[in-house]
Amino acid sequence: MTRTVAENAAPTVSEFVPQSVEQAREWVLERISLEQSIRIHGNGTSGHSDPISLEEGGCFPVSSQDLKTxxxxxxxxxxxxxxxxxxxxxxxxxxxxxxxxxxxxxxxxxxxxxxxxxxxxxxxxxxxxxxxxxxxxxxxxxxxxxxxxxxxxxxxxxxxxxxxxxxxxxxxxxxxxxxxxxxxxxxFVIDPHALFLETDLQNWQNAVGLLQSRRIPLDWIQAVSASAEGNRILLGAGFSGNPERRSRIANELQDVFGEKSFMLADGDDSPEWPCLP
Ligand SMILES: Cc1cc2nc3c(=O)[nH]c(=O)nc-3n(C[C@H](O)[C@H](O)[C@H](O)COP(=O)(O)OP(=O)(O)OC[C@H]3O[C@@H](n4cnc5c(N)ncnc54)[C@H](O)[C@@H]3O)c2cc1C
Known part of the structure; x- marks a missing residue:
């Protein structure tokens, strides 16, 4: 299967999307015998898969996206x-x-x-x-x-x-x-929960530093931009386990995050953050 990726460029390059490993190998061997270089893609989410023409890059694109066994x-x-x-x-x-x-x-x-x-x-x-x-x-x-x-x-x-x-x-x-x-x-981890804090650029880094120095046994930690200007950060820390363990970790976390933090169980919604966690 081939897919055109540079319709307005000349000469046109078609992305090869092999349906089997054998097809992929035959295609690679053909490129080698013709001394042509190749450019490999998956689903292109990294943004490195823009359309190219042979004149621009000289590479023949191939995608492994249909290999799904x-x-x-x-x-x-x-x-x-x-x-x-x-x-x-x-x-x-x-x-x-x-x-x-x-x-x-x-x-x-x-x-x-x-x-x-x-x-x-x-x-x-x-x-x-x-x-x-x-x-x-x-x-x-x-x-x-x-x-x-x-x-x-x-x-x-x-x-x-x-x-x-x-x-x-x-x-x-x-x-x-x-x-x-x-x-x-x-x-799966048992009963996942997370504590969140909306904070500013300086404070979130201090908070992460504190979390690390206290060696709190977290499952994950993530900071995402919380404003269009990029000066507010939503910091989240995930933990799990039985109620005793969770309560101990939540107390330690609250000590770092302060009173403005809020806790969610996996699948819960927050009024401020309807899509979390
Ligand atoms: C340097 C870098 C760091 C990144 N770090 C992160 C991160 O920490 N966390 C995160 O979530 N995302 C990260 N991304 C984005 C991430 O790469 C993509 O979202 C995703 O992993 C790529 O999957 P894809 O199928 O869309 O691959 P594509 O975007 O199509 O390709 C991504 C890269 O993988 C190569 N590639 C794709 N398929 C194959 C294959 N079958 N065989 C050999 N090579 C192949 C491509 O040549 C390209 O270099 C990063 C991207 C880059 C370029």
Whole structure:
């Protein structure tokens, strides 16, 4: 399948959207034999996928967005593996059916797994649950010779020799076309809650510094802009567990955030912030 991405430019470049790994490999081998360079996309959420013409970049675009096969999902072994075109939202929905989750939450739910690995993204869970490099346990990709490389596997401890899985994290599409990824996953946290505070630019950084120095066991922490001018910040800190644990953490948090903070359980709405958490 091809999709035109630069209709007004000449000559026109069509984005190749392979429907299988074999198709992708054949296309890469053809580019290699014709000495043509390629540019890899997922769903383009990072904004690096603007239309290009051959005259501008000389690259042939390819997207892994249609590679969507699910290889395995083993809640008992805490692992899941699927093709790189699955999006973060699709994967989280699948895992949620068994009360499991991927620890990495990107800004854009439409981010493909290949794009997430390639850009080494991290989300608010990184503080307590680790980043992408802590979750990725296996990878399959087509390298610059058109070879299909498989590294890592289905188990968490699997490395002998060079760690090619980690080498592919953050390569921004420069080392190969990722076709499949295997992740370590985690059960849902128990009864998630969060405390929020709307504050100014100076104070939120002080608050984060205090949270870190007090080593409060948070699940996540996130600051988002709360005004069009960008001078107000909504700072959120997530925690979970049984009522005793939550009450202890909430008290410590309130000590840092002060009286103007407000608490929400997962799924609750706030009058001021209807879309949170
Ligand atoms: C430097 C950088 C840092 C970022 N940090 C964060 C962050 O911390 N948190 C966050 O939520 N978002 C972050 N983003 C945005 C994030 O990259 C995207 O929203 C998302 O991860 C990309 O998914 P996508 O499918 O839209 O990929 P695209 O936007 O299409 O591509 C993103 C990058 O991944 C490469 N790529 C895509 N698919 C593949 C593949 N199959 N094989 C090999 N390479 C591929 C592309 O070449 C490109 O370099 C960051 C973006 C960049 C460029």
């Amino acid at each position: 699910i290889h395995f999902f083993d809640p008992d072994d805490l692992v899941a593996g699927m093709q790189a075109g699955q999006t973060a939202a699709e994967m989280q929905q699948l895992l949620a059916q068994k009360k499991m989750q991927l620890m990495v939450n990107p800004w854009y739910p439409d981010s493909t797994l290949g794009g997430m690995v390639s850009a080494n993204i991290s989300g608010p869970n990184r503080m307590n649950m680790g980043g992408l490099r802590d979750s990725l346990i296996g990878i399959e990709y087509i390298n610059g010779r058109g070879e299909l490389v498989k590294a890592g596997g289905k188990v968490v401890k699997n490395v002998t020799g060079y760690d090619l899985t980690r080498m592919m994290i953050g390569h921004l599409g420069g080392l190969g076309l990722i076709t499949s990824v295997n992740f370590k996953i985690q059960p």
